[in-house]
Amino acid sequence: EPEVTQTPSHQVTQMGQEVILRCVPISNHLYFYWYRQILGQKVEFLVSFYNNEISEKSEIFDDQFSVERPDGSNFTLKIRSTKLEDSAMYFCASSGTGGRYEQYFGPGTRLTVT
Amino acid sequence: GEDVEQSLFLSVREGDSSVINCTYTDSSSTYLYWYKQEPGAGLQLLTYIFSNMDMKQDQRLTVLLNKKDKHLSLRIADTQTGDSAIYFCAEISLPGNTPLVFGKGTRLSVIA
Numbered sequence: 530e531p532e533v534t535q536t537p538s539h540q541v542t543q544m545g546q547e548v549i550l551r552c553v554p555i556s557n558h559l560y561f562y563w564y565r566q567i568l569g570q571k572v573e574f575l576v577s578f579y580n581n582e583i584s585e586k587s588e589i590f591d592d593q594f595s596v597e598r599p600d601g602s603n604f605t606l607k608i609r610s611t612k613l614e615d616s617a618m619y620f621c622a623s624s625g626t627g628g629r630y631e632q633y634f635g636p637g638t639r640l641t642v643t
Numbered sequence: 644g645e646d647v648e649q650s651l652f653l654s655v656r657e658g659d660s661s662v663i664n665c666t667y668t669d670s671s672s673t674y675l676y677w678y679k680q681e682p683g684a685g686l687q688l689l690t691y692i693f694s695n696m697d698m699k700q701d702q703r704l705t706v707l708l709n710k711k712d713k714h715l716s717l718r719i720a721d722t723q724t725g726d727s728a729i730y731f732c733a734e735i736s737l738p739g740n741t742p743l744v745f746g747k748g749t750r751l752s753v754i755a
Contacts, residue, residue, distance in 0.1 A: 634685045
């Protein structure tokens with residue numbers, strides 16, 4: 530069964546450093562998403578991406594965040610200058626078209642900013 | 644804004660039924676979802692229901708939707724220890740590939 534994959538599973542970085550989180554969505558899906566979950570809190574939407582551009586973003590997704598689809602398979606989230614409060618689990622998701630809106634999630638990347 | 648609320652904990656005995664409840668505020672919610680998160684794992688889509696349905700059954704899972712009260716429930720029949728996980732209710736308010744709004748999740752503990 531096709532699945533969303535994410536790398537790395539755990540990333541530790543120092544405050545102020547740049548990180549890139551990687552995702553490979555399900556191959557025939559066209560919509561891609563990033564969500565995050567701070568420990569003990571709700572899963573929160575960050576950004577959605579379709580047709581090589583951002584289709585929607587939340588207030589959390591400020592100028593320090595960016596997304597890219599550098600090739601036909603990868604979807605990345607970059608955090609330019611990490612802060613302590615960026616420590617969270619980051620989930621990538623993808624969904625199809627044709628009335629199928631279910632979003633399938635990857636296993637997540639745990640980001641720890643020290 | 645939209646909000647989704649769930650009780651945080653539920654404990655049941657193995658073999659009993661579990662009922663996990665969820666309320667939402669957005670009356671234009673169109674699709675409602677249940678996701679399962681096992682320790683250290685991602686979010687697994689369990690089932691979903693469209694807002695014009697009252698009930699959906701899928702093997703041991705039954706989803707009930709009361710649109711008037713904006714209440715959604717997930718019933719797990721014959722609960723097993725492998726069902727121990729956090730269960731998230733989520734909704735989208737427009738038909739389409741729009742962001743999910745999640746509840747905080749209900750931690751289900753199954754006692755053998």
